[in-house]
Amino acid sequence: MAKELEIGVLLHTRHLIREGGSSPSFEQLWDDAVLSEEMGLDHIWLGDSITLLDKARGDCLTTLGALAMKTKRIKLGVVPFLPVLRHPVVLAHALATLDVISNGRLIIAASVASMREHIQRQFAACGAPIHEKAGRLEESIQILRGLWTQDTLTHEGRYYQLKEVGILPHPIQRPAIPIWLTADRHDDGFKRVAKLADGWVTMVNTAEKFAQGRAKVDVYARECGRAGKIPVSALYASFNMDANGEKARSEGWAWMEKFFGVPQSQSAYHVGIFGTPEECARTIQTYVDAGMTTVIARIASSDPKRQMRLLLNEVRPRLSL
Known part of the structure; x- marks a missing residue:
């Protein structure tokens, strides 16, 4: 399996x-x-x-x-x-x-x-x-x-x-x-992950950046004799899903603005995966294809139970690892 x-x-x-x-x-x-x-x-x-x-x-x-x-x-x-x-x-x-x-x-x-x-x-x-x-x-x-x-x-x-x-x-x-370490942009962070971590966590907002980050971790891990020692590649992202994709995007960003106290324009460093379950699955699949093994989901909704069910029952079955 x-x-x-x-x-x-x-x-x-x-x-x-x-x-x-x-x-x-x-x-x-x-x-x-x-x-x-x-x-x-x-x-x-x-x-x-x-x-x-x-x-x-x-x-x-x-x-x-x-x-x-x-x-x-x-x-x-x-x-x-x-x-x-x-x-x-x-x-x-x-x-x-x-x-x-x-x-x-x-x-x-x-x-x-x-x-x-x-x-x-x-x-x-x-x-x-x-x-x-x-x-x-x-x-x-x-x-x-x-x-x-x-x-x-x-x-x-x-x-x-x-x-x-x-x-x-x-x-x-x-x-x-297990100690996982975060790294998003700076080489010092990727080197720290390679040298010390059991897993890598990131908030990069595209699968391309995710793949580039994972590649850097692997290169630096080989250089310090830790190739294969960092099996976890985790994305920390916010989620809101609904059959109406526009509703999910509107509600998700409104929740984020209230939670962080800043407008969406100042939240570029947060990954928002908002839309229909199908749209969210397609987005997540691009990260999986880039090497992601794990998602840490912040639920950007006033109904977290429904969102968790959608994530498990409507999104995960659509993914191919």
Whole structure:
């Protein structure tokens, strides 16, 4: 049997926080997670932001622990995750514990982060120098894997120094929790994926750019002796589908403008796959033909359950891997 495209969905907590008044409830999130598993999705994802009131979310790691107890099979992840906002020893312990709680279902899709103003504010609030973000990310990944696989770790780096530090529990997954890394345009990002990642995540808005990015990852992976070590190629995109394609496009972009607080003209870096199920399947197929193995879907609709069903029942069966 041919392998199917893996499909995951981003579960939102922003509206639960901002519209919940003084007592926000996460009951809808638990229901959405259970439904995602029952429908046969491969993974569920949360976003990561800490100090941004206009983008407030529940803490992603705490919430993942609860989701792990509400589900049994589906994989759990954070995208895009910002490890540099946390000390790597504390983070290694938290993620390892989550992997044990979830019985080995954790994934992280880490990002070096952009230089957009709201990202700079968040780094400053967490005491993380944003001009050091790339170096700190790479060093953090080395520390995470060292603490997950060794009894004790001694590390003398530019940003972190550890002497005979160990954590327990270790993750269930071996050799370690999968770490996917984002890269869209810059060669430094593709080189980082090639050197350190178990998977590649991107938001490029054409299949041609996707193929070019995957080719760069493969070239750089061969150069550093990691050919074949990065099997996952994931597209992070927003979806809205309807039998009326124009309705889907209108609703999808209206949802995006409300969610991000900027007009469509300023959202060029977001991939919007909006239209009829047939149109969306044709678009996704171009990415599959370019090497995509996985979709992480942000549902740009007020009816996410219907959209998830369309994605699984009307779009995925039309795809040829």
